[in-house]
Amino acid sequence: MRELMLGNKAAARGLYEAGCCFISSYPGTPSTEITEEAAKYDEIYCEWAPNEKVAMEAAFGACLAGQRAFCGMKHVGLNVAADPLYTMSYTGVNAGLVIGVADDAGMHSSQNEQDSRHHAIAAKVPMLEPSDSAEALYFAKKAYEISETFDTPVLLKMCTRVSHSQSVVELGERVVPVKPYEKNIAKYVMMPGNAKRRHPVVEARTKALTEYAETCDLNRVEMGDTRMGIITSSTSYQYVKEVFGEKVSILKLGMVNPLPVKKILDFAASVERLVVVEELDPVIENHCRALGLEVSGKDVLPICDEFSQNLIAKALGEEVPESRALDVPIPVRPPVMCSGCPHRGLFYTLKKNKCTVLGDIGCYTLGAVAPLNAMEMTLCMGASISALHGFNKAGGPENEGKTVAVIGDSTFMHSGMTGLANVAYNQSNSTVIILDNSITGMTGHQQNPTTGYNLKGDPAGKIDLEALCRAMGFARVRVVDPYDLAACDKAVKEELAAAEPSVIISRRPCALLKYVKHNPPFTVDPEKCVGCKACMQIGCPSISIKNGKARVDETLCVGCGVCSQLCRFGALGGSCGKE
Amino acid sequence: MKTKNIMIVGVGGQGSLLASKMLGHLLLNQGYDVKVSEVHGMSQRGGSVVTYVRYGDSVASPVIDLGEADFIVSFELLEAARWLPYLKKDGQIVTNTQQIDPMPVIIGAAQYPENLTEAMREAGAKVDALDCLSLAQEAGSAKAVNMVLMGRLSHYFDLPEEAWMQSLEAIVPKKFIELNKKAFALGKHA
DSSP: OEEEEEHHHHHHHHHHHTTOOEEEEOOOTTTHHHHHHHTTSTTSEEEEOSSHHHHHHHHHHHHHTTSOEEEEEEHHHHHHTHHHHHHHHHHOOSSOEEEEEEEOTTOSSOSOOOOTHHHHHHHTOOEEOOSSHHHHHHHHHHHHHHHHHHTSOEEEEEEHHHHTEEEEEEOOOOOOOOOOOOOOHHHHOOSHHHHHHHHHHHHHHHHHHHHHHHHSTTEEEEOOOTTEEEEEEHHHHHHHHHHHTTSSEEEEESEEESOOSHHHHHHHHTOSEEEEEOSSSOHHHHHHHHTTOOOBSTTTSOSSSOOOHHHHHHHTTOOOOOOOOOSSOOOOOOOOOOTTOTHHHHHHHHHHTTOEEEOOSSGGGGGGSTTTOOOOBOOSTTHHHHHHHHHHHHHTHHHHTTEEEEEEHHHIIIIIHHHHHHHHHHTOOOEEEEEEOSSBTTTTOBOOTTTSBOTTSOBOOOOOHHHHHHHTTOSEEEEEOTTOHHHHHHHHHHHHHSSSOEEEEEEOOOTTSTTOOOOOOOEEOTTTOOOOOGGGGGOOTTEEEETTEEEEOTTTOOOOOTGGGGOTTOOEEOOTTOO | OOOEEEEEEEETTSSHHHHHHHHHHHHHHTTOEEEEEOOOSGGGTTSEEEEEEEEESSOOOSSOOTTOEEEEEESSHHHHHHHGGGEEEEEEEEEEOOOOOOHHHHTTSSOOOSOHHHHHHHTTOEEEEEOHHHHHHHHTOGGGHHHHHHHHHHTTSOOOHHHHHHHHHHHSOGGGHHHHHHHHHHHHHO
């Protein structure tokens, strides 16, 4: 059957056809839909783990037990899971183990632009890199074959343009191989004595995989005009085909670690000019240089940001179509917190109290943008709390009295708990705010250990945040409703003033959740509105000033009522609070 | 056939994914190779969003570049102007005239440019501008702007109405089919 399919869905289909039975993942754009789509197959057990490290270790356990397993994550998630990955390279697998990692060149929804291929090289595990949906499906299946043949976990590297593009695929049947678990201490217990014996096995495997790379169908040559030969992979291959069609010769690499040697040397010898077209770091290019080849790459193509057909055309001397633009400046349209976003009231409070806010990863990172500008640091998952501890230990009472960490419920479960344990253990006088909107928001509403539901939406274990914080030793744990500005203000002031560490849980479900009931939109009484713009301080996309008066967009407003609490003239009316 | 390019642009949350889904379905049914590229994650939160739909005998790149779009279908006027550089020399813009202020305009740091439709025409673009929001509301829901736009876009395609309806029915939940068909017709005959 011929079908138009999202790259991530196609990868999920590949997992299904390959007989994958167990998936544990942590959501992260652009990887999330692999697991969400796989969860639609009843034959595959799927779960959201608290973080990528846990997910990978769970998948490892499942492969050990004899089921083909998978875990999925975004590029930065692989850093979190790097610890098990590097040693799983030594233990190898029992049934096949595939790790999906999705890079985000162009940083459409990420905090950095790292190139996951470095992890494959450093961990010495093979990495396959599909260039469209059909390959995502095929490579996912192939990855299991390689995993079991070479006794290694295999990385399946996606990227935004492959993950989030739909292209045509052909579907196949599901086949489920099972390998019973066998006790093997020398292989699976990585203490020094055993690990010493496994390391040479890894090196021999890399040699065998390099041999495999010379002949396998994942790497193919498309000979055309021999004046230029391009080595490329992933979505860059599609751009190259768009620009040149058959006009150049192409070595298309589907396996980017380990890289072939003879295949590349032969290809280089068959063309006049050799060019490597790869996004982000010069991995293939450096490999060519190490082979002694004269090659062009990052001398003409950028390291930063994603590619496109015009970018490659220009860099390689081809014409690009004409373009036009208006003379008037077009204001940018950055993402904003939604109307009714529960984070807004809390951030307004932090801004009003001139707090220094150390932030984290999620929708609430948008608290850093105008007009709130209420966040001064965002690094990686969980860093808000750990960094606050250091910031307060180093700065003393002056910092303690005005600095807070803000972290979402899912991010707190991911890696905020360990930071909080450090606050509790080493006793910094820190004020931590958990923004509990009862969902993993930014990635599109995934459940997490605090929501009480699992990936399939069925009731599940539910971690009680208040009890957890108290169990860690926090005496001051309080819950506020972020729609209530007075309560937020009181809580923030009191907890910052307290002489001991404290946790504020700002709790209200994401306004986009289906079960959340909205109030009717607010309206502005033009008689009362003096156009003071007090309501504009919260950066709500529903409110604007038209002809000197506030105006509420009825199609956007969900009646949260935060704006009306800022109006000293009673001009903003609605039914909020009169449930 | 040489690859044809349709860009769907708008503000995150306006429903452009359903429009691209419908086009993907429609064009695949016509026997074309099709690629559709979407944006997920942070920019969906009220930011400027773009979806690329490409079709032809064999489509390579999943994205559309500057000067390549045969059509820009825009859910919002400023977004049509923002993506204008992507329009092919003789390309066609089909846009909703609705204006949604971006945050820099809301907080007074920037102005929403005036007379954008005229400015785009002066720049040599063919612009079909339509109050899709009113038509969608007339059809029964402000959320049907996407189908008003699809109806309008269907003007420029030599495809039977039946093919469009088949795709509409395939992607719209059953209870909203009539509403969406009405929106499609209002857009088409406006």
